[in-house]
Amino acid sequence: MNEARTHRLDPLLRPRSIAMVGASNQAGRIGGMPLDLLRHFGYAGRVFPINPKYEEVFGYTCYPDIESVPETPDLVVLAIGAEDVTPMLERCHAKGVPAAIVYAAGFAEAGEAGAALQKPLEAFVTRSGMVVAGPNCMGFANLNLQAHTAFASVFRSAPPQEQPGRVSILTQSGNVCSAVFALVRKLGTPVSQFINTGNEASLEFSEYLEFLAQDPQTDCVIGYVEQLRHGQRFIDAALSFAEQGKPLVIYKAGETEKGSEAVRSHTSALAGDLALYQAGFEQLNVIRGTDFAQMADLAYLSGFRHREGGRRVAIVTMSGALGAILADKLIGAGLDVPTLPQDVQEALRKGIPDYGMVSNPVDVTGNLVNTPEFVRSIFTALAECDAVDTVIVYAPGYLLDRMADTLVDICARHPRLFVAIDTGAAQCRSRLADAGIPVFDDLGRATQALAPYCLWLARRAAVARWAELRKMPPRHDRAPQLPARLNEHDTKALLAQYGVASLPEKVCEDALAAVQAAEEIGYPVALKILSADIAHKTEAGGVRLNIADPASLRTACAEVLEAAHRYDPAARIDGLLVQPMASGGVAELIAGVTHDPVFGPALTVGLGGVLTELYRDTSHRLLPVDTEMVGDMLRSLKAWPLLDGFRGRSTADVAAACASIAALSAASAALGEQAQEIEINPIQVRAHGKGAVALDALVVTRPLA
């Protein structure tokens, strides 16, 4: 209660006093349950129930109206109908109340009538500057203050919380908040903040997230999102979590058409581009929640405060089968199970019989466990081995008990993350946990939480690097206003300023000029119609390839002009484009920048051609990117081997491709929102050392506001 109160959400999330408008004296009712909880858990602040019907509820003096409350509460909770909300907020504001929570449903999520109610609410909030949570939310809880404003029965049924909460739950659904809270508490992990955002008429997910990033009582956030309304604020908050080494775990709903339809009906929100959510989360090192139980396990795991490590795991079991299963699962989830170095294997073999395994997974066999000195030498070797980051010990209860002393002792001496899986009922569980060793009781659950956690550890450096890149001043000056439309030649010239290479080409007025240009370029040439009005030149019959001589070129000129006219008689023709035939390509790539309504400018890279579309083999990143990041994108494509000498092909000039694609990032930064889309399709990537060139490019412009 004595912490500095500097954040605008403090009255909402760390209230010193709470009023409840629409108070009830029944614990089963919405207006009663929070009061019952405040009393039951001994909230130390002042509580003001408001209802003209009662003198007292749950031992608190009850007031007839907000005006009669003897002081100005930090926070008012409105347990009243939708139509009464805005007038009541005005009265609270007049009293000087800084923050409110609105339970009522029946706003934007309930069709036109509801939307009509939400508008004046939003207008009031903007006008007044009051902090208003909801509407259509379940209320909150600060468990460290026992400040309960949620009508959620789960607080009564969950195990009581004895230690200070370090994990906060932040969701766009009250039901999800309750369900996740129950699972987190079931594992004994203490919770700090319980927040669900409802309709977000004013306060939205990312603003809470920003608060939690700064909150010293929050070491980890478990979140649930249907739609982000403020992508840039989300990015900033997520980077702050990353910088502080606070894990941020978010479940994103709407992965399928049906799910996203349900989300839309639910919150009247667009689910957004899922591929970009996935890529953006990875880039920001947000851990993707996949299951409520997995999220609770991640909260548990984060409490051990291991903040260094990576994806290389050593597995120790007493069973070859369980070792094989764990290896399959961990590798399937993105981790590495490296073969141990020869010297480590030799060290292990001293203690492990012939029918055991030393390469990783390590099968120490059941017999070994009776020999504590060997157990010690094996775990010491694994704690000291540079080739692994994490050691997983899978043993049925009684065998784990026999190794516990050794494990505790080794973890006191070595910083390495050890994790235990006990499918029995080991006595040593809490002792191991106290020594910094998380204990899981199911192999599947252990994998589902541990793998994303280890990947989070492994990605910490990359996100720090990107945060730096994002802070760097742009390499190019802000570009002047672009013309409304750019043809292919103009586009390539524009992109060339930022470093996108293309072939020399000539814009010609007529066939005569084209023949002259071809003489200079050298046959064979390609001929294209040049018009900002014709985006799909091939479809329009406006492209001829492999033209070998002046006669053919003259015919081709006539043909493309006629075809273009037939395709779109209104199109303004800027001329004829003569290009050298692009030979020597190892592969063709597509790269494009779009402005996502949530995340802003983002880059997509893929292999050119129809199959890539069918196989959805693309990679996405939020901008800015540099050549190193583009290299990572290319290597993440399933088609990457085509650039890397697959089956005797030439290796491609990946460095040149990366430079051209990274140049799009610089172009986007300079052009800003006036370049709504930039696409190079295709980029021809030639053999190593031979470069990469844009064969065609497109910029869709939008006038600056």
Added chain:
Amino acid sequence: MNEARTHRLDPLLRPRSIAMVGASNQAGRIGGMPLDLLRHFGYAGRVFPINPKYEEVFGYTCYPDIESVPETPDLVVLAIGAEDVTPMLERCHAKGVPAAIVYAAGFAEAGEAGAALQKPLEAFVTRSGMVVAGPNCMGFANLNLQAHTAFASVFRSAPPQEQPGRVSILTQSGNVCSAVFALVRKLGTPVSQFINTGNEASLEFSEYLEFLAQDPQTDCVIGYVEQLRHGQRFIDAALSFAEQGKPLVIYKAGETEKGSEAVRSHTSALAGDLALYQAGFEQLNVIRGTDFAQMADLAYLSGFRHREGGRRVAIVTMSGALGAILADKLIGAGLDVPTLPQDVQEALRKGIPDYGMVSNPVDVTGNLVNTPEFVRSIFTALAECDAVDTVIVYAPGYLLDRMADTLVDICARHPRLFVAIDTGAAQCRSRLADAGIPVFDDLGRATQALAPYCLWLARRAAVARWAELRKMPPRHDRAPQLPARLNEHDTKALLAQYGVASLPEKVCEDALAAVQAAEEIGYPVALKILSADIAHKTEAGGVRLNIADPASLRTACAEVLEAAHRYDPAARIDGLLVQPMASGGVAELIAGVTHDPVFGPALTVGLGGVLTELYRDTSHRLLPVDTEMVGDMLRSLKAWPLLDGFRGRSTADVAAACASIAALSAASAALGEQAQEIEINPIQVRAHGKGAVALDALVVTRPLA
């Protein structure tokens, strides 16, 4: 005990009497634990501990040696060292004992020395015909007889079993058997047989499976496999499960290189072709285990004996968010969440407020639950709706309680599968379960078990159809002995007998004949070197395409002959092959038959070209297949749209492609194992009605034994 004993494994799996060689009087020792369990759980058969050191152990009279036992036991358990095993088995056999279990490790899994011990054991078993389980196994349990022969502490710690067991556990690892047993019992599901197969020196997985298929006390098997040694017996047993509507759930280890390496070290077994395991399991309607908890959930689900249904699910929740999450998860797991028909939506809307949803997921909103007549009308509408197979109700405990009466009543009237998910602590759980409604307490776990179960229901018809197809007599007579090698022309001629179409082509001795052939075929033509010794003709420079005139053809003839000679001077040249240029293809496919060491002949189909290889976009089936099955294979390819009019392309002649590919199945049946591999690469598929032709084909022959 009184059932007919007709199966050769009866003495092992339904023993009327058990002897333990190497008996101990300590429950913590291998030779003592089973005796302790037999006594504790009251096994009704006779028990004969054998150890010269004791007079009595666990209240059973102890005998100094097998010879002194006063009768011939059904089953002897050997708790003795590896080197003593075979001599002891000989003594037991001399006594007339029909079955034995061997615990000892140190056989084939322990390098050369162990393999040397296993050989005489195998020879003895073959000679004697004795039923021998193991070695290196943990022992068994028939829980319905309380016949315990396993040294597994889990029987003491698991909840006592009161109802007759209907689920059997069959694994290739004792540790996995114990772990799965614990989870199955935790859910209260009673177990029938607990079997782990160890090294399988004689008795192997599929023979146990065959027993369990016939076992009236087994309705469902939960299995774990590292390697199948007898694929045809496995197929027969799996089809018997399918026919009887007994779910067969199998976890296959070795999904990754590391996992399969661990499996190899563990059982000295090859993990086999994983893609074929996956395809074969699906074709046999074996449910793939993915996690021990999921397998236990499937055992639970199978106990409700719903044997009809399919993949179309209706979701009922009180929360839009949870509906969206469930839809995402179920669709992600392969089910459908269809939009409900308009009349059903209208019926639901009568009870559901505007801010709820009726399309599916159905959000009845929390308020509705207070109105039992609406709850009834909604569930009735969903129970009667033809557009769905299964109804999932997700509600926190107290809301589920309020709906319980209605649910129980509706399930008594309608055969539809209803499933409940209760994330709270509903009082009604056992009442729902008694009414045939499975209850899960986690959304993720519910999905992981329910999705494969519904898919199993949906696939029942297809596997029955395949079982019929497999029984049908082959369409063609057994083929005579093939020559040792076949060139392209011979291969096409051979395959043509079974219905594989190809283009007319001419085998020519020299350039003169080639020119004459080209005149008949019509230019342009293709020219290929013809040699059974040159499999990779293009690589050898032995192919020329688009030859337009006699002069070019003559040059080409000289060139390919020279190139072939340079490529392999020893290759026997059968001539020059002149073919018409194949034009008009919509897509090119690859189809091949191989003989898998486990499953036998199998078909692989994919799109031609290098990208298919990178994207691993292939489909597999065990033979035989018919055109309908080939059609399913093609439709399961990610590249299927290319055959189906993707982006304005022509639709392909899929029927012709299916006929050509199905012909491979007929060819394989007729040729038997002498055709080790048959491959058509590529099959050119033309536009609808224009057919499909093999452009090249290969048969790798092996002399008949």
